[in-house]
Amino acid sequence: NAGVMQNPRHLVRRRGQEARLRCSPMKGHSHVYWYRQLPEEGLKFMVYLQKENIIDESGMPKERFSAEFPKEGPSILRIQQVVRGDSAAYFCASSPPANTGELFFGEGSRLTVL
């Protein structure tokens, strides 16, 4: 089991462009979580998804940010019209259907907005 896979690992965008971050959960995991880590801050919860459903998006900014986890394929975190303040590390985690409270993390995607 390759673990949670995130790509790209590094992404550079200019202001106003779109950023798409992808996450493939561990095999057998149907729950995906996205977190954002800003400099000098901890991991901030963004969104929790199950296949084809958004369960909790209380941490998502109201504008420009969206997430999906389709029936087939990876989960995608999409940021439209990026601004410099979006520069951060974005981590994806997955968990199995039986909620043990343990999350399995990817290595993160670092977004830099010029």
Add this chain to the structure above:
Amino acid sequence: AQRVTQPEKLLSVFKGAPVELKCNYSYSGSPELFWYVQYSRQRLQLLLRHISRESIKGFTADLNKGETSFHLKKPFAQEEDSAMYYCALSMPDKLIFGTGTRLQVFP
């Protein structure tokens, strides 16, 4: 509001010294708490959870509901313990993390 506080950004000790990484939480329900660790160039991973009441790599953590704390302790630190440590509170649909404490263990 639910919150996890780790007051120390950095904790430096010498090898063999005791270590205590502080964690306080705010939660109106019955808390379920975890410690996660990130070693250099590795993924964030679970270190221990309070309900299992086990010692992992010599680390223990006791939930103190009266003080709303879940401090991580190790009696004798090792150089390989140097890492970033995050305390986390389990909510129904997510984990809430503290800001993390970097532990540096010097030889």
